[in-house]
Amino acid sequence: MSDLAKMRELSSSVCIVGVDESDELGTLPGKSQLSLHVEAITNAVRDAGLKVSDVDGIFTAGQHSPATIGEAIGVVPRYVDGTTVGGCSFIIMVGHAVLALHHGLCDVAVVSHGESGRSGVGVSPRRDTALPGQFEFPYGFGGAPTYFGLITTRHMHEHGTTLEQWAQVAVSTRKWAALNPKARNRDPLTVRDVLDSRPVVWPFNILNICLVTDAGGAVVLTRADRAKDCAKRPVYVRGAGEGSEHVMLTQMRDLTFSEATRRSGEKAFAMAGVKGTDFDHIMLYDAFTSGPPLMLEALGLAKRGEGVHFFAEGRSTPGGKLPINTNGGGLSYTHSGMYGIFPIIEATRQLRHECGARQVPNTKLSLVNGMGGMLSAAGTLVLSNER
């Protein structure tokens, strides 16, 4: 069997059957990171119409290992995965869960995220700093904006993108947040507001940068045959792909084009048998306003330098032709640190047509793409409410 045929066999063999966040999102000094995991898992399992004791595959990234999560929910798992390559890890793990479920290594998989990113409750900082400690921190680098800013400045130099165009990404996303009761920032926003907001690291002002919140989220998956017995309409994982290029920004081969993103998309689209122009809903990891346009470019949906055009009024905005980041994104809804679980949750809700005021009419095919680190790693999913 060819590689493509093997990948195609996985397509739509597994469904997302449950999704949910922790009980609350935002500033939660009364909740530990582990509690955010447990809340999200119990909520998502209930959403699926399953019991926690049905879970036998545990997938998580970040500070807690899947063993800790299994222990916390009282499950002795048959399968664990703790792949941690940044915020996209959860997106990548959906692909890993498809493999494990398809081959019968587990029957009900949960991908779990919990992060006390704002309040730092129950957090034990533990980071590998051997290289940044020598080559980056002495110069003032540290914190994601000081790295993503370099990507953004170079993009402006090579393609003539402007501060106004990046700001429009925040404006479009805020319009969606206004329609999401769970979003943290829902007030109207203009390009001028973004340009006049507090400078952090030029070319970024504070409104170019994601929120910092406490939040959990979980996604429950099972094989398509079993998904029929779950509570909600199943969402098929038609395609999944991953990529990982670098960690240190100096090692990124082309500073304005993410090879990890390109590879993840190529694999996911091939597995699903779709083209970039087929999607009617898109979720992109927006830690910074410049992220989503660069992702569209690396995924091949936009020409290089032209990703920003997708965010024009009437395109990505409510009522537009190709809605993007309909939950309000990391920019306005929530961003706990490793945001990747939340675009999966939103895409699933959109494909179930349960999003109320922000529902994209008749959406059938959703693209989820996220980055880990500074476009260092990437995961792409093709999700659909049809097989």
Added chain:
Amino acid sequence: MDLERPLPTPITPECRPYWEGARDGKLMIPKCRACGKPFMYPRVACPFCASRDVGWVQATGRGKLFSFEIAHQILNKAFKVKTPVVLAMVELEEGPRILTNLVGVAPDPKQIRCDMPVEVCFEKLTDQVSLPMFRPVGGGAR
């Protein structure tokens, strides 16, 4: 004496020649003896051909400003240099890219351009540690 910046730490064994060079005012970079390509950061195998035959050469110290940003706040409390500070990625003439600060220029995006020629200078932090930094060639902004 209170340092304005965090010292490079931990200096790992494979990176020691880089830091010893910087202390002596030389920008030393690893170079593969098998494929001939210089690289950064230092490691015990070449990232291009995986050869373990790695030596060191002195870089010219010339390069171009590949990208930059102007930091108005620094998260790291150990970094006390007065902001705004220009954080930069420099592409050395030999090819490798490194992160650094651009100095000797106003921290103003209108005064700084990607691809402008830059040259190394060293800021002494302690008797043992100097940091490679870069300034515009010709000593200032146009």
